[in-house]
Amino acid sequence: MQLPNLTRDHIRQRCTAQSFTRGTEYFHDGAISNPVLHDWTLSATCHGTYPYRVSVELMPTGIAATRCSCPYDGEGECKHIVALLLTYIQTPDIICSIDALIATLSEKPKAQLLRIISELLSRTPDLASVARVYANMTEETGSETAPTAHELTVCAIVTTYRERIDRAFGPDFLEQHQLQKIITHLEGFVQHAKSLAHLGETELSLSILDALIHQSIVRYPDTLQRQELPRFVKKCATTFAQIAMNVEDSASIGSGIEIVHAPLREHYQMLLELSFEAEPIFISLLTRLLQQCCTIQESADLQATIEQCLDESPDRQAHVHLLFDFYFQAGRIGECLRLARRERENYLLIQTLFTLQQEAAAWQALETHPLSVDEYWCLLESPIATRIRGFTDKLLRIVSDSQPDTAIAVYDRLIEKTVLSRRREDYEKTRDYLMALRELYTQCDQENQWIPYLTHFRKRHARKRLLFQIIDAQHTI
Template sequence: MEEFSESALRALSGSRSFERGRGYLEAVSGVEVGDGWVTASVHGTDRYQVELTLDGPGGLAGACDCPYGMEGNFCKHLVALGLTVLAQRESLPRQRKAARDRAQGLDAWLSGLTKDELLALVREQVGEDRRLRRRLELRAASARGDLAAVRARVRDLLDISPFAQYGYVAYADARAYADQAGQAVAAIGALTGCGRADDAIPLARESMKLLADAVENVDDSDGWLGQVGSDLAHAHLEACRAAHPDPEELARWLVGHALGDVDDGLTDIDPLDYEEILGEEGMAVLRKLAVEAWRGNRRGWAEKYLMERLAKAGDDIDAVIAVHAADLSPNGHTHLVIARELDSARRLDEALGWAERGIRDARDLSAVDHALVDYLCDRYTQADRLTDAVALRRDYFAARRTLLTYQQLRAAARVADCWPAEREGALALLRADAGRRQQGPYGGPVLIDALLDDKDTDAAWQAAIDAGAHDQQWLTLADQARPTRPADALRVYLRLAEPLTKQTGNAIYEQLTSLLLSIRDCHRRLGTQDEFTTYLTALRAGQKRKRNLMRMLDQHGLCL
């Protein structure tokens, strides 16, 4: 049991989930220890079923039906169960042995029963457990070749009616429905297993349609039906592997399924998974049908995706480019996709050409994909075409005047050793915007953000006076100017603090505390600490009912 330890739990879960799991120890209930596994319920947002595998092939592992656990993660609920078991590790070997003894005893008892006694036992269990009865009914119908009975039972299992209210399955019942739908998938797999793969194929396809119809009326927030859809796709694939259906018919169905909207991606069937089953003949039909569909609808997402998958699988880079080139986006994103495909094929000159074409073809440079500009500037820099990189950054900044594009122009111009001249032109554009009261994304002129980023504090301060500034810009200005202009910074802090004294909430208190610390620093620099003491005394007196604020001020040394 060396691999089952706190360090192993931390390694599997990560520090964050491990620490959160510590807080769920009281939520663990119904712990059951088997020989090699432990199960329990853990109460979180909902009640989750958790299982730890103690010594599987890969060592310690676990499964939980919470949303995070369903994604394959070792979640906090598993950590909580693991820590609970570790707290009683001395008794674990004894509990495992007891479980092993019980299993062996049960097996020995069953082995000693006569046929009639076993039949009586099974009939008793079938009478008490409806789910067991349904599973056995399906197996019986499959074994006797009663396809009509199997088909009817599968349709019943995919019917939402037993779980629906007003035609809709609520979140609380979604998992129960998914469990039932999973029995339908198991029945299809059983058909394949008993030599009826030819019958399993059409039943799987019909089930895909039924499941897709059901999904529209189920709150599947946790993705249970997505897993059922994936299992159903696998059952279809396994049936095809066993039955070896007609390659042309299979190819036509696969293309129709990929391009249709039968299940809207629920089963996520990839035609290339069937390559071995289709053989050369079937793959030829698949490619032919895919090309015909794409030529008929070059802008269709499904048609483009299928063509791209087939082209990449065949290492046909020209076909991949043709698919993208048939539907170029006006913002240059498709040009960038093509350029990257050509890069991967080491066709660098063609890649550069497509990227440049994306810029040339753009009607509005401000709408061009930012990533395309970044890609092209990187290529220019790598090729020592620094002037071209600066020119593109300059044009893009002129079209989209933001702090980010200003920073990128500055970086490119510094590499090319021409930033002073470029800065003058860029600031001229921003000053014109500020004069027209054009604002940045946070409400103040981009000019101020740019000057602050340049650490040109005096120019930024004057720009804020001339053009106005957002409060956040004033705060940044005050922070930056405080060492050299403490009196000016103090006026800003006092103005920003005053409205906060009329508000409540911890977030507000944190802002006010931060401002008070800055105000204290300004008074220290000015040698007017007594004025700060008077100010703080009055503020605390007026805010004394706000206990959280008082506690926060005390914690930061803002006490009398």
């Protein structure tokens, strides 16, 4: 692990002159105590007006994030962070490396380790609850339940950035002009995340985007709730997906084996939990993001969470669709069909039956389970329609017989699609669809709407001479 080579100039660039001066005084006065370095996290206690907990998330190119428990809300870093960074630069020998300490402790006998634990618990009683959790773990469940150091680091970085972003939003309700200014500021975080991804620091990059998504959604009720913040969240989600999928692709190159990345799994779990708490406008965006990014192994980790929380979902359909997709990825076809039937998700049921080439069952389901116009259109636009011969004609017959009003809307979309082509065969399809549409208007006692529809159609496509030659040759239209 190559730690960054920081200088005093780096610190000066991150704070005001006053903070640097006061931080330098704190450093020389020995205000920093018990500095430790664990993975990329540098932390200590800084004794100012009160003892403050300070931490810095490092990365190979510099400083990723900082955190201090003091109330400072001015520009740049506070004096306590400055004091810690000066300790890192000028007296690195006093910083305790946790990784090196663990390596040393691993060689000690069990009895000595127990004495060390006993001493730690007597000096710091707050650690007792943590020790109890680990003590209650069995060998079989311990490795599954206990968070790894890597996972803890991810959560710490995300939390740090959430706090920084929350400070950018401020404590009060945001007027429109204030929100625009804040989003412009947050765009800088997005660009920083992209730059880190290009440098190979994907975990830190995803942590920033995770925090941006989370805090933007959490603070949405404090705004006028227009479209600016949802658009920004969508942009962050798109960037997150691109980076996450690049990580997945690079991990499988040359091995042919899917690798589950602990940091990715942690991000997906946090985003899933957020989707159960978010305003409805964000839920489908989050579930689509997870659907887009998660591998089979990662989705397996999330299935239990969805199953447990489904009854509490503010958008049950979005979470049902996500769970269905996870089941399907994992090959749990029986669970897919049971979920679709239980939730009366007719489209999911029919789509799955066609995908599994259970065509007889799928056609029967179409006859007994009505769909919406959009769902019928999705089937007509899917690969299923091109794979199965005569699919479109058969589907249209079923819809016309069972839902003539819906069939009118479906035919209207088909006409608008085929009329865009200049090929003769498509114009002939347009003619046939127009004939079927006229019959449907008659069947639904809406003949008075046919003439205005046809007049408007002719006016919009008046320049398509071949189209009307074909149509007018059929005197029934």
